[in-house]
Amino acid sequence: MTKTIQPLPPLAEPLTGQAYRDAMTQVASAVHVVTARGPAGRLGMTATAVASVSDTPPTVLVCIERSSRTLAAIEASGIFCINTLPAHGVETAEIFASRRGLQGEERFAADRWTELVTGAPALLDALAAFDCRLVSVHDIASHRVLIGEVVGLGGRTPENDLGGSLIYRRRRFEAV
Numbered sequence: 001m002t003k004t005i006q007p008l009p010p011l012a013e014p015l016t017g018q019a020y021r022d023a024m025t026q027v028a029s030a031v032h033v034v035t036a037r038g039p040a041g042r043l044g045m046t047a048t049a050v051a052s053v054s055d056t057p058p059t060v061l062v063c064i065e066r067s068s069r070t071l072a073a074i075e076a077s078g079i080f081c082i083n084t085l086p087a088h089g090v091e092t093a094e095i096f097a098s099r100r101g102l103q104g105e106e107r108f109a110a111d112r113w114t115e116l117v118t119g120a121p122a123l124l125d126a127l128a129a130f131d132c133r134l135v136s137v138h139d140i141a142s143h144r145v146l147i148g149e150v151v152g153l154g155g156r157t158p159e160n161d162l163g164g165s166l167i168y169r170r171r172r173f174e175a176v
Contacts, residue, residue: 028169028176033083033096034062035121038073041105042113042121045070046097048168049143050082058150060130063143071144078134079118080148083126084155087164087175092123094173117152127165129154 029048036043049063062082064071074080085093094100095107102109112124116131123129132148139145164175 025170028167031085031093031166031168035081036070036073037077037119042108043070043073044096044107046093060148060150062146065143079120080132081120081122082130083123084128085166086127087166089166090173116154122154126155
């Protein structure tokens with residue numbers, strides 16, 4: 001049996017950015033800290049727009065606003081690390097979301113960090129750390145979509161996993 005789908009009528013008013021942002025608050029997203037290394041040291045930012053692309057080769061994507069200093073460092077160095085935060089990582093998420101007034105290296109003082117293959121900062125307490133080489137950049141609206149080939153993995157192992165993940169929903173961080 002074939003079902004015909006009727007097209008939706010056009011919107012009476014154009015969709016606003018605020019209406020879109022309000023709708024997106026209902027979408028739960030894992031919270032990550034994306035890190036890089038620049039001429040002045042380590043940089044990082046909180047991100048939720050992260051996704052797996054492929055497992056052969058292992059590839060991920062992250063969307064970053066064009067004005068980001070972390071983006072500039074990633075594009076200059078060609079490396080970055082996506083650190084997935086555990087449930088108790090709220091303070092780390094807040095620090096890297098620029099909500100604590102800390103800049104540059106100060107942001108890294110509250111946690112333990114290491115380096116994997118590329119030299120980008122990897123959070124020792126991450127649920128997973130995806131150490132990447134930048135392979136592609138795409139401009140979309142106000143952001144850039146970065147595609148990275150994963151060349152190293154870090155973070156917790158099944159033996160030292162304490163459970164729980166941090167998500168962002170309804171404009172706040174929550175543990176699940």
